Amino acid sequence: MYNIPEIISDATADALKELYDANIAMDKISVQETRKEFEGDYTIVVFPFLKTSKKNVGDTAQEIGEFLTKTYPAIKQYSIVKGFLNLHFDDRFLVDQFKVISFQKDYGKQAQKNEKVVLEYCGPNTNKALHFGHVRNMMVGYATANILQAVGYKVHKVNILNDRGIAICKSMLTWQKFANGTTPESEGIKGDLFVSNYYVKFAEVHKQQTEALLTKGLNPKDAQAKAPIQQEARAMLRKWEAGDKATLALWEKMNNWVYAGFEETYKRLGVDFEKNYYESKTYELGKAIVAKGLKSGLFYKKEDGSVWVDLTEDGLDEKILLRSDGTSVYLTQDLGTAQERYKDFKMDQSIYVVADEQNYHFKVLQLILQKLKKPYADGIFHLAYGMVELPGGAKMKSREGTKVDADDLLDEMVEKAKIETNKLGKIEDFTETEKATLFHQIGLGAMKYFILKVHPKKRMVFDPEQSIDLVGDTGPFIQYAYVRTQALMRARKGKTIEIEQIQLEESEKNLIKLLDIYPAKIEAAAKNFDPSEVANFAYDLAKSFNKFYADLPILKGTDDKTKNFRLQLSQQVGAILLSAMTLLGIQLPQRM
């Protein structure tokens, strides 16, 4: 099905062919909604056609206008302002277009394609709790997966757990030293937070010891490396790599605490993964790939035994792939993980949702895989999102305690939703469970929308002092518009409705025009990997609906024909709001 701007583009192409015998590229034809300070519904920009018409702007516009009004009865009249041809549509055409939309099942979604996508998101380290940056990652990843699914891709959502290395050893070490055998259960603390606390504890002790060494005259770098606790952590890492049983057992125990904690947060956020990958399991495979590349001469070994790849011809640097002691690095692990994934899914595309500070890493990763002639190399796409900053440009760092903990933020948002909702006093008849569900929906809706309305690649600022609004351009605003549509549906009592032709008001036309382009919006969002296009569309639609709702009577003071049409329009708006917000992973309540 074509939307109205597409229909107009086609018609314009016909006009150009008929009038000037010219085939013009479709992307030269620009059709937009007429700006509200001018008369008309849609506007064609005629400047690009002047070369083919060989006439001045006014004449060209007039000829096209004449042709269109004569050929298409739906176009009632036209007007020309400068180089812009404004078309006025017959209401009947818009009503018919709306009818078509109403009858569509799964409006906005496309048929299944035969293309598989693996989308990796979240990617936490197992030594610290999830923070706001992870939340952005998860929101962008989850929404993008839904959007790709909506346009027909088969999407596999996967997670990568960075479960090995020196960092987790730090938490393990301080737990051994200071925890006296306590556990998340015994302390009643979420597992990831529990382990995270010992990571912070390590940083504290390390700082003290470093400072002590500094007073003895060591330089800062040496002091950090020679601090006893740092040495112990390194020793522990060596034991882990050597497969020491006790170390592995401790590692497993603490990681499991963390995973249990993560699971809780995933569940609250409503995200899920089809499969988990663990670096501890893929790094060996990565090493094997490196060994093969070494044999084929693609990589080379330095005197100290470390393995490198030279990417200077491609404008990049030399990159290390294996340390001199034979242990693997970040890149090695990602090579292994990619291979493992291809074995599992035979995907056409791999999307990595990872912060933009990793841009260089992914360039290198893809280039190496291309040089290795891996079939999945070209399908790699790094969906880079900007870092979340605190006001004043401060960065969030776990170690320095300047991060916003994901769970704290969720609690805070739900609490805020509760306070504001109770203030309004509209849900006194709800049960406690219903109330709890609603507060969760509103609090999370606000947070998710706050993140998703911003273009992923842009840095965003979050001020923990100010919290997230519930009024204006927010999640609850859209939820509220939906709730209004649902109240109307309850009043309608499920009666089926026949749509008849009526005279359209301005705010009704606006809604039809918005509904008309919803599928195109999803398609653009999928093409650009940009959920914010869906978020902003939902806001526009909600805003237009609120205006419609305020301007026009629906149930009372209308004749049957008008009432039926407005009810049907409201139902369709509700359905599309629900569809769009579901793509974003935001729930909509029936009442609020």
Add this chain to the structure above:
RNA sequence: GGCCUAGUAGCUCAACUGGAUAGAGCAGCUGCCUUCUAAGCAGCAGGUUUCAGGUUCGAGUCCUGACUGGGUCACCA
């Protein structure tokens, strides 16, 4: 320093990928609830789109150069 990236109202974000007089929300000020939910609606005020050139019918958008911020260039992940 090299490369990458961004700079739009006091603040947080838009701008259909080059189209008309740059739009929303928050914060500030006015109005609107005895008729469908005021988490709403209408209005006022707020801009030399960092700056300087260029490309063209037309530039917030493309090019060049500055300025400012961020990222990256680890035998960390």
